[in-house]
């Protein structure tokens with residue numbers, strides 16, 4: 001991964017504005033994690049203010065978590081404006097594959113908005129390449145195809161960088177594929193760690209020209225912070241404390257810690 005120190009510094013110095021159109025479950029956590037990594041969050045959904053908000057933004061996150069018709073219109077408007085302005089667009093296809101509504105909306109969105117990065121769990125990405133999917137609500141289900149193949153095919157199909165989270169995270173742009181071995185299962189026990197990693201990826205993508213690298217660094221930050229937060233849990237501390245410590249670890253993350261902990265290799 002390239003220039004970790006410079007990437008961290010650039011986010012902290014330029015405080016990129018990350019416009020999120022996201023779900024009502026994890027919206028506050030995404031805003032706080034954006035601040036913790038050094039970015040500046042805004043979470044606006046009114047269709048009529050999308051173009052103006054995008055004029056201020058440095059990256060756009062579109063997250064399908066609690067998608068409905070009205071907010072979908074805002075995603076189309078904001079996505080179009082972001083493409084015209086040339087800022088990175090990050091899509092989290094939450095729950096795609098679980099219902100036909102989500103699957104068909106994702107197809108319309110991907111036809112109309114060029115994504116720079118798509119980040120999701122394995123069953124969501126499997127659904128995006130046309131696979132029959134077992135997305136269990138918003139959580140990953142069983143998939144017969146390997147995440148490496150899914151990431152490759154999705155990257156080629158949508159001409160963008162793909163991040164698939166799981167026990168091992170897989171990141172690909174269709175030419176190069178990387179396997180990230182950080183993380184801890186406890187990250188799946190609180191909701192929104194995938195959504196939050198989208199905010200971190202967007203913060204890095206906003207200050208660099210390399211979406212594949214931004215995806216790798218962003219997903220690594222979440223997985224490394226998760227394993228460190230788990231290590232720091234004391235006796236009688238559980239998931240509530242874990243969540244607070246997770247945000248602490250993202251806040252405290254720097255290039256030294258990152259480089260010491262990261263376990264990534266090219267496939």
Ligand SMILES: Nc1ncnc2c1ncn2[C@@H]1O[C@H](COP(=O)(O)OP(=O)(O)OP(=O)(O)O)[C@@H](O)[C@H]1O
Pocket residue numbers: 094120121122138139140165166167168169182183184185186187188190191192193194195196197219222223226
């Ligand atoms: N089995 C596992 N072991 C270790 N880490 C995991 C495991 N599954 C997921 N993770 C980590 O948890 C984080 C979130 O990934 P996950 O696949 O749960 O996202 P998600 O399903 O999109 O979550 P959400 O929709 O709740 O935001 C990632 O950092 C990932 O590496």
Ligand SMILES: Cc1ncsc1CCO
Pocket residue numbers: 023025026064065066094138191192195
């Ligand atoms: C639990 C849940 N339901 C819709 S969005 C969301 C947050 C995790 O994606």
Ligand SMILES: [Mg+2]
Pocket residue numbers: 092094095120121138194195
């Ligand atoms: Mg998710």
